[in-house]
Structures are given as C-alpha cells and as structure tokens.
Amino acid sequence: MKILVPVKRVIDYNVKARVKSDGSGVDLANVKMSINPFDEIAVEEAIRLKEKGQASEIVVVSIGVKQAQDVLRTALAMGADRAILVIAADDVHQDIEPLAVAKILKKVIEDEAPGLVIAGKQAIDNDMNATGQMLSALLGWSQATFASTLDIDNDNDIARVTREIDGGLQTIDVKLPSIVTVDLRMNEPRFASLPNIMKAKRKPMEEKTAADLGVDVTPRLSIITTAEPPAREAGIIVNSVSELVEKLKNEAEVI
Amino acid sequence: MSILLLAEVTESGLAVDATARAVTAARQLDEVTLLCAGGSIVDAAAQAAKIDGVSKVIIAEDAALAHRMAEPTTALILSLAEGYTHIVAPATSDAKNILPRVAALLDVMVISDVIQIDSADTFQRPIYAGNAIQTVKSTDAVKVLTIRTSVFEPADMNNAAAIETVDVPALPNMSTWIEDKVEASKGPELSSAKVVVSAGRAIGSTENFGIISALANKLDAAVGASRAAVDAGYAPNDWQVGQTGKVVAPNLYLACGISGAIQHLAGMKGSKVIVAINTDPDAPIFQVADYGLVGDLFDVVPQLTEQL
Numbered sequence A: 001m002k003i004l005v006p007v008k009r010v011i012d013y014n015v016k017a018r019v020k021s022d023g024s025g026v027d028l029a030n031v032k033m034s035i036n037p038f039d040e041i042a043v044e045e046a047i048r049l050k051e052k053g054q055a056s057e058i059v060v061v062s063i064g065v066k067q068a069q070d071v072l073r074t075a076l077a078m079g080a081d082r083a084i085l086v087i088a089a090d091d092v093h094q095d096i097e098p099l100a101v102a103k104i105l106k107k108v109i110e111d112e113a114p115g116l117v118i119a120g121k122q123a124i125d126n127d128m129n130a131t132g133q134m135l136s137a138l139l140g141w142s143q144a145t146f147a148s149t150l151d152i153d154n155d156n157d158i159a160r161v162t163r164e165i166d167g168g169l170q171t172i173d174v175k176l177p178s179i180v181t182v183d184l185r186m187n188e189p190r191f192a193s194l195p196n197i198m199k200a201k202r203k204p205m206e207e208k209t210a211a212d213l214g215v216d217v218t219p220r221l222s223i224i225t226t227a228e229p230p231a232r233e234a235g236i237i238v239n240s241v242s243e244l245v246e247k248l249k250n251e252a253e254v255i
Numbered sequence B: 001m002s003i004l005l006l007a008e009v010t011e012s013g014l015a016v017d018a019t020a021r022a023v024t025a026a027r028q029l030d031e032v033t034l035l036c037a038g039g040s041i042v043d044a045a046a047q048a049a050k051i052d053g054v055s056k057v058i059i060a061e062d063a064a065l066a067h068r069m070a071e072p073t074t075a076l077i078l079s080l081a082e083g084y085t086h087i088v089a090p091a092t093s094d095a096k097n098i099l100p101r102v103a104a105l106l107d108v109m110v111i112s113d114v115i116q117i118d119s120a121d122t123f124q125r126p127i128y129a130g131n132a133i134q135t136v137k138s139t140d141a142v143k144v145l146t147i148r149t150s151v152f153e154p155a156d157m158n159n160a161a162a163i164e165t166v167d168v169p170a171l172p173n174m175s176t177w178i179e180d181k182v183e184a185s186k187g188p189e190l191s192s193a194k195v196v197v198s199a200g201r202a203i204g205s206t207e208n209f210g211i212i213s214a215l216a217n218k219l220d221a222a223v224g225a226s227r228a229a230v231d232a233g234y235a236p237n238d239w240q241v242g243q244t245g246k247v248v249a250p251n252l253y254l255a256c257g258i259s260g261a262i263q264h265l266a267g268m269k270g271s272k273v274i275v276a277i278n279t280d281p282d283a284p285i286f287q288v289a290d291y292g293l294v295g296d297l298f299d300v301v302p303q304l305t306e307q308l
C-alpha cells in the first residue's frame, strides 16, 4: 500500500508571529520556516507503517511556494521515498486556502492512487483545521480526524483509529482508502541522521504547478486586515499566598 | 439571510452551553434554524427549542447519525442546505470534523473559529495561535462557519420554538463507530467554567493532580492542563488548553507550573484574570499574568486551598 502525506511549510513553532504594522499580514521575510509540526507527525507515522511492512512507498506532497522544497527534503531525510512539489504561489506571504489545497491534492491522488493519506490535523499558521476533511469530501472517501493511534488491517482494508474528541477519546473503523489527520500524541517524530540527510538529496522530487493540474487557487476569502490581538496589561508579582488571596478577593473580585 | 446551525448533541444530550453560545453569534445575522441530528434526539430538540433566537428546531433522527460521524452527518446537512445562506456550528471537535466536509461539497471555504461577525460576509478569526487576528470577507455564495464559543455569552433559554421532523436521506456508511471513552467530569465543564485551575509538566504525576483538584473543588473550578502534562500521561487529552486543545476564557485562570508557551497562551489569553504560580521568575507566563507568584506549586497550591 502506498501512503501519501501532504506537508506544509510554515513559520517555525518556536517563532512568535509578528504582525506587519500596515495590517497586511504576518511578516514571513527572514523568519525561520519549518515543516508544520502535525505534518511531521504524519510523516513519522507513515514511516513507521512502512517499517512494520504495512506500507510499500511513502510519497510526500507540498503545495505552495518553491521554497517548500526544504520541508520536502526534511520529510525525505526522515524516510519518505519521493516528493512532489506543486507550486501555487510566488510570494511566501500568499497562503493557499485549504479548499484549493484539497483540490490540488485530489488531482495528485488521482494520479498516485495511494491506499491511505495521512495529514496533519491543522497548520499552525492559518489554524484552519480543514484540509484533510475537505480532501476526503472531494474524493468521497472516509475520514478519521484528530487521530492519536492508527492500526491498519491490510487484509480487510480497514484502519482502526483512536480520535481525540472534546470529551475524551473515540475509536472508529474506516474503510480504506481513507484520510487520517493526526493529533499531537500519535508519535514523536525522529530526527533525520546526517547520512539520511545526504541520501535525501538524491531522492526524486517532481515539480508541477497548480495550473498544470488545472486548479484555480484564487482565494475565496479576501483578507481585509491582519491585526495584533489586544495586548494584556502588565500585571504584578505578589509576595505571598495571603497577598494573592487578598488581591483576588478585593481587587480583582473574582473569588 | 437564513441560518442553519448544527446543534452540539452528544450521547448525554444537547450540549446547551456550546449551542447557545453559537446561537448568540449567529442570531446577530438573523433568526436561526437549529438542526438536532442523532440517534435519539427528541429530548435534545425539546431543550434546544428553548434557546432564544431560534425560530425552528429540525429533528433528524437515524441510528446512523448516533455518533456524529462525519460522512453521514455531512450528507444530512447537504440534504437540508438549500436556501440557507449560512451554515454554522460551535467550534467543537465534532463540528470541526464535519463542517469542512460540508463546505468542500458546497465548493466553498470553511471559516473556522470565528470570534467576531462584522457583517453577513465579513468575519474575524485568530491565526498563528492567536498572535494575529484576521478579518476575512467571503466571496462564496454560502458561508460555512464554526464559532469559537468562549468569546460569546450563551443565549437565554426563554423560547419555545417550533419543532419539525425531517426525513433523513440515505446515508453513506464508510466508517463504523466502535466506542467513546468519555469521562464524566465531576466539576464544571472546562470550556464553560467560571474558574479554571491548570497544571503543567511540573505537576510530575497523575496523583499529584490531586492538589490541583482540591483547589479546583474549593473554587468550583474545572481542571485544565498543558500539553506537556497531557503528553506525559498526567492528565487526559480533553483537559488540554491551547492552540490545539480547548480554548477557555474564564473569569479566573490559575496556571500552576506552566511556562507559558505561545501554544498554551492561545487557549487562555482571553481569560479575565490570570494568575501564574511558577518557580522561575523569568517564565513567559508572568508576562500575561495579572498576578504572579514566584514559588513552588507544591507549597503554594495547598496553602491557597487552605486560605480560600
């Protein structure tokens, strides 16, 4: 079974996003960019399935700017077999909406015919939490979102998935092919070793454009402004528990 | 304008708080038609009919809708979607699972975690873990929105809306529900509690959460946790507060042994009053705290419980 993993290039999760003063967006020039943390978990899970003999090949796909080559190389160095880059924008500040990404992925999947797609549950830049669900819808496949465990039954074409839901955990079986979106606790991604980073440079990376695939990426949501959230006023340090209790009672009046 | 709102219904009935908060947001646009879908939904619908701002409650009852699985619930919503300009739901894990699927099949974008409705087509939502607020104008014919409930008050419950039952179409059967492991929480619910007491990695064990629960009991508070505490197995996943967990905005949030990573702040920065207890005076949590106490949580928390 072939597994396809979409990966997105996003601001590194350790970097605090800075809003541009003219309200036009978040400044991404000269900012450290990395593979979206959830996508890294998805890549790791695919590699583990291959190591267990449950998957034959792992194809990673990124959609965005040319620079997304970096994150594809990262995924290849972790252990993915080959990469596809779909260039859909020139400017690093242009985010391709989940609906357009899903349409592009659908085209790629029609070519590649994977038995399973493992994706991150959300990208930490737009925080939409939508691409996996949209892709599943467009393909008419089953979906298992927010997964913390994934067990594949290759003989019966079924995946058993534990999902993190509001009240706790849910277990479902989905028919393959399916789309699983992963949550944080599914695994801890490996670091790529130096030899594997070298090897990844020779792994195949195919380049296409959104236009090649016939997908219109014009945004449906036009961005009016991007603003800083209201700042919290600086507070005070109290020196004792009794002072804290006094302040909460008489100053803040919350207890 | 006409608005279809998916009520949050679980095995234990209507999630009144989440649904009533989403109604508060949606009714700014127009009266709301509330869809109650599930395996056995009559009681939830009766409850839902009381929410102010609801003009009609639609009942869709079918065994296949029992566990809010994405594929059948999406098919149901699509069968009803015609004529509605907005399809809305509270941003619960169920709705986040279902609404993007609905949006894709309507060929429109979903707009997740709306925190403000500016007009029928213009909405505000947080991006980058709440480090920026984006105002977006939708050019789509139908707007599909999930509402961040923590920023809206629940609508009152003085209504008596009409209840109507609809025929459920043939539903897809691609997934099988196996089980839910849902612990009934003893205290108030995390997403709607007036007070939340959270602990981080520093708590060290599940047993040690006892001192947090004792304080929470005293304050009639819900218990929360950082991702590090959940990952370490000290707390269940549904206690996680943050960018990828629950978003809370209580009157009082106590962060005990939590460093204040941006991903955690994303889930609690909207709290009215924040208290931080941390041994490290340089911990970033102090930058958002109204009251900071530099100290060992194992000393401070029991003392606090005693003095309250």
Ligand SMILES: Cc1cc2nc3c(=O)[nH]c(=O)nc-3n(C[C@H](O)[C@H](O)[C@H](O)COP(=O)(O)OP(=O)(O)OC[C@H]3O[C@@H](n4cnc5c(N)ncnc54)[C@H](O)[C@@H]3O)c2cc1C
Pocket: A013, A037, A038, A124, A184, B199, B200, B201, B202, B225, B226, B227, B228, B229, B240, B241, B242, B243, B244, B245, B246, B256, B257, B258, B259, B260, B261, B262, B263, B264, B267, B277, B278, B279, B280, B283, B295, B296, B297, B298
């Ligand atoms: C994609 C992504 C999503 C994430 N989503 C979330 C999320 O939703 N929620 C979330 O919380 N995190 C999230 N994180 C993780 C986040 O980045 C931090 O790693 C996490 O919040 C740290 O948890 P912590 O503060 O408990 O642990 P630490 O950062 O280890 O902090 C522990 C704190 O305890 C203090 N301490 C130690 N001993 C004591 C003591 N005895 N008494 C008092 N204080 C003490 C220390 O000084 C320190 O400040 C996410 C990360 C990523 C990459």
